Structure formats: C-alpha cells, structure tokens
Amino acid sequence: MLRPIEMSHHMLAEIIKADDVVIDATMGNGWDTSFLAALTSNVYAFDIQQEALYSTKKLLQMKGLQAKLILDGHENIVKYVSEPVKAAIFNLGYLPRADKSIITRPNTTLKALEILKEKLLPQGRIMLVIYYGHEGGEEEKAAVIDWVSTLPQSDWQVMRYEPLNQIHKPPFLVCIEKI
Numbered sequence: 001m002l003r004p005i006e007m008s009h010h011m012l013a014e015i016i017k018a019d020d021v022v023i024d025a026t027m028g029n030g031w032d033t034s035f036l037a038a039l040t041s042n043v044y045a046f047d048i049q050q051e052a053l054y055s056t057k058k059l060l061q062m063k064g065l066q067a068k069l070i071l072d073g074h075e076n077i078v079k080y081v082s083e084p085v086k087a088a089i090f091n092l093g094y095l096p097r098a099d100k101s102i103i104t105r106p107n108t109t110l111k112a113l114e115i116l117k118e119k120l121l122p123q124g125r126i127m128l129v130i131y132y133g134h135e136g137g138e139e140e141k142a143a144v145i146d147w148v149s150t151l152p153q154s155d156w157q158v159m160r161y162e163p164l165n166q167i168h169k170p171p172f173l174v175c176i177e178k179i
Helices: 004-012 031-037 049-061 072-080 105-119 137-149
Strands: 021-024 040-045 067-073 085-094 121-131 156-161 172-179
Touching: 004 031, 004 085, 004 105, 004 121, 004 172, 021 031, 031 040, 031 049, 031 085, 040 049, 040 072, 072 105, 085 105, 085 137, 105 121, 105 137, 121 137, 137 172
Parallel strands: 021 040, 021 085, 040 067, 085 121
Antiparallel strands: 121 172, 156 172
C-alpha cells in the first residue's frame, strides 16, 4: 500500500510533462523537489529556511538534477512564477531534523493556495500532505480542510487519502484537481 507522500508522487507523475511548470511549495530536505525535477525542467521550490535550500541543492547535485531554489515563503509565489502551473505539492508541518518551532502556518498556506487556484491549468493538481501532530498542526489542518471543502464541485475535484487505523496522528493526503 502506498503511503500518502508516495500516493502524491504517483498522482503527480500521471500528469506532469517535460516542459510543465511545477511548484514545490515546501522544499524541506528536497525529496519532492528532486522527484519533480526528474519529470520537468521547470521546478520552482520554496522554503523559508536556508538549511532546506542547502539540503535540497546537495540532493539535486547528487542526482544530477536542477530546480529554481527560492529562499522565500510559498505565499510569495507570484513574485517568482508568472507562468501557468501544472502541479504543486505541499508538505505541511516542519522541516524534519530541524527547529520544530518553524512550521507552516494557515495564513501563508491559504494565501499560496489562493494564488495556485488562479494559476493552475485545467487537469492540474495540487497535493497537500498534511502533518498535524505538532503544535499548530491541528489549526492548519482545519483551515486547509475548510478551504478545500468550499471549492465548487463544478470546477474542482477534491479527494482525501489517509490511514484509518493508526493510533497516532499520521499524515494524510488531500488532492485537488482543476476540472
């Protein structure tokens, strides 16, 4: 069975072509960025932590891949990306093995989602892997679920993929597709 992050990659690989513009909204340690960079040459990756850029750059170099690494929050996508976007991925929470007080926040995540809602091409997808077992995580989870639940079904498909028998708070995936 696929874990939520693996499912997100599977669903993105179905639609991304070589010249598509894609966004890694939360660069982290670079795993999503390198996955996207193997599919297209137009990857924009965002993070507010220099450590994330360093880790991602190192991983991309090791794999012989390239992406535009941007030290800025995902709420500022419009400053860097003028083209329509085919896909985006978010890993909401904190950077693993780093300062756990630096987390994604509902206000910036929702702003980024509003921007991507306008920039997303038809049949484009946004993947949200939601980690919420940390302080502030429940609030962001609730805000994102509220936001995606209001997307009109005539224009959007929204699906949730999650484990149901876990005793802790495992991450889950929300997939948004523009019709």
